[in-house]
Amino acid sequence: MSNRFEGKVAIVTGAAGGIGLAAVERFAREGARVAAVDLADSALGRAVDTAKAAGGEAIAIAADVTHAADVEAYVAKTVEGLGGVDILFNNAGIEGLVCPLDEYPLEVFEKVMAVNVTGVFLGMKAVVPELRKRGGGSIVNTASVAGITGNALIPAYVASKHAVVGLSRSGAQTYAAEGIRVNAICPSPIDTRMMRSLEEGVSADDPEAAQELMKASIPAGRYGTPEEVAALVAFLCSDDAAFINGGVYTIDGAMTPG
Ligand SMILES: NC(=O)c1ccc[n+]([C@@H]2O[C@H](COP(=O)([O-])OP(=O)(O)OC[C@H]3O[C@@H](n4cnc5c(N)ncnc54)[C@H](O)[C@@H]3O)[C@@H](O)[C@H]2O)c1
Incomplete structure (x- = not known):
């Protein structure tokens, strides 16, 4: 294993969850x-x-x-505790409900947007000066x-992840000249x-059958692992990806090309 991040400081949000924890390990x-x-x-x-x-x-x-104050505080505590910031893996997120749009509760929609969109926006905003x-x-x-395709079952999640793609593309264009990718x-x-x-949301009675259905929609025939995602994140954060900016990277066992 190389030492691509020697001397670097990385913030990982959602670090107690599956993908976040794998990224902590990888970094x-x-x-x-x-x-x-x-x-x-x-x-x-x-x-x-x-x-x-x-x-x-x-x-x-x-x-x-x-919460903006919490986000500013996590960046400030990182600088205080680790001396600066080089990387933000802006990863905390929630799925919301499995529910068609016309029945989707407004408060859940707003919660999904708050975590998945406002949370990502606030993280970018707070970390750029550092x-x-x-x-x-x-x-x-x-x-x-769900940030690049529609899905009838999870409309709030789909909307929120499309917004994450938009924030990423806009941020890339805004800060590229400053060496921020x-x-x-x-x-x-x-x-x-x-x-x-x-x-569970797709089939409370038979979640395993729901899993089989979802796996069948992925040509690779399986779910990805958190470690596979962490490997992509590490590459994108490394100097190996120095000219990669504003990209939207699927990691999906060929699910979306079809
Ligand atoms: N698992 C998947 O299939 C999948 C696929 C595509 C994208 N994602 C995205 O990957 C990211 C990580 O998901 P995961 O699969 O590891 O799920 P997870 O539920 O294991 O982890 C998400 C983490 O985010 C944290 N979190 C939620 N709300 C928060 C808040 N308001 N403030 C701080 N932390 C908060 C949770 O406590 C949890 O630890 C999410 O953004 C998710 O939408 C997941």
Whole structure:
């Protein structure tokens, strides 16, 4: 394993979840010091331990990404604790409900937009001044295949992830001249808590059958793993991707080309 992030500091939001935790591990293993951000401190012990086991270091920061003050605080605490910021993996997200648009409760729609869109916006806004101080940096925003295709079952999630793609493209154009890169990733179903919840939402009676149906929509025949997503994120945040900016990267076992 290379040390692509030696001397770098990475913030990972949603660090207590499946993809976030894998990213903490990957960044730590490749030499970064990591600020692991999620809703509750209690859920972040595993991220800190995982970074340590990977031979690195992480600090835990409790924050709700929908609150501007919390977001400003997680960036400030990272600078205070780790000396600056080079990378933001803007990854916290929620799935909302499996429900057709005309029945979708407004309060759930607003909650999905708050976490998935406002949270990503606030993270970018707060971290850019710190990336500037380092002479550049990398932001990767977690969108989804739902950020580039429609889906009848999860309209709020689809809307929110399309917005994440828009924020990423706009950010890339705004900051490219300053050496700040912004890319979006679009995973297909990945084997985490979120898919268990969506499988339940599709068929509370038979979530396993729902899983089989979803797997059948992926030509690779399986869900992706959090580690596979973390590998893409690490590449996009590394100097290997120095000219990659404003990209929208599917990682989906050929789900979307069809
Ligand atoms: N699992 C998939 O199939 C899949 C596919 C495409 C995209 N994604 C996206 O990947 C990202 C990570 O999802 P995951 O699969 O690891 O799910 P997950 O539920 O395991 O992790 C999400 C994490 O985000 C945190 N979070 C939620 N709301 C928050 C808030 N307001 N403030 C701070 N943290 C908050 C949760 O506590 C959780 O730890 C999400 O943005 C999700 O939409 C997931």
